[in-house]
Amino acid sequence: MKETTKKELVSWTKSLAFAIILAFICRQFFFSxxxxxxxxxxxxxxxxxxxxISKxxxxxxxxxxxxxxxxxxxxHYIKRVIGLPGDSIEVKNDVLYINGKAYNEPYLSENKRNNPNNSLTEDFSLLEKTGKTKVPxxxxxxxxxxxxNSKDSRTFGLISYDSVIGEVKLKIYPFNDIGLAK
Structure with a gap:
């Protein structure tokens, strides 16, 4: 083998090894x-x-x-964060209240239109679901x-920050729906 071919092969091998290590580090610590x-x-x-997801x-x-x-x-599960530490959560007449303030949930609009009763979330308070008045x-x-049709904190209770793998940032498939998470 010629000397330049060996150098080129070594250079390509180093570059490929570096790329693999970099991809591994990014996937383990930054995104996945x-x-x-x-x-x-x-x-x-x-x-x-x-x-x-961003980690x-x-x-x-x-x-x-x-x-x-x-x-x-x-x-693992994918869900929307509703309550942060210190929040009091309640739903009355299909309206979400956090710390006594009503919140609009636009991501529920399509499901509400498709539901004949136009109600998605039964009335509840954090105290009824978890035995706590505020998210610890x-x-x-x-x-x-x-x-x-969701098994979530209403079913299994609160989740710890330690269990979070990451925040959804981007949808990459199906290809006709690629975009930032809403």
Whole structure:
């Protein structure tokens, strides 16, 4: 083998190894692709949609997150953050109240139109669902957008910040629906 060919091969090998290591580090610590399973976030996210999550985001109210399922080992769920630490959560007549203030939930509009009763979320308070009046430190209250078909904090309770894998930032599949998460 010629000397220049060997140098070129070594150079390509180093570049490829560097790219693989860089991709591994980015996936482990910064972002990761995830596949959505189930209909609990419909219509925002459908079964088998593929999304990219950021592992470095500061979680805020109404962000869509992926977290380790509290009730099924080695599974993860995708839900919307409704309550942050210190929040009091209540739903009355299908209106979400956080700390006594009513919030519009535009991501529920399509499901409300498709529901003959026009009601998606039964009346409840955080106290009834978790035994607490406020979301404790280091915990989150989450719900799916498809409230009639979602296993969420109303079922399994609050989730810890430690269980959060990341915030959904981008939908990458199906290709005709690529875009930033809403």
């Amino acid at each position: 692709p995830i596949t959505v399973f189930g209909e609990s976030m419909s219509p925002s996210f459908q079964d088998h949609d593929r999304v990219v 470095t985001s500061k979680i805020q109210r109404f962000d869509v997150i992926v977290f380790n399922a509290p009730d099924i080992e080695s599974e 430190e280091n915990m989150l209250f989450v719900m799916g957008d498809n409230r009639l």
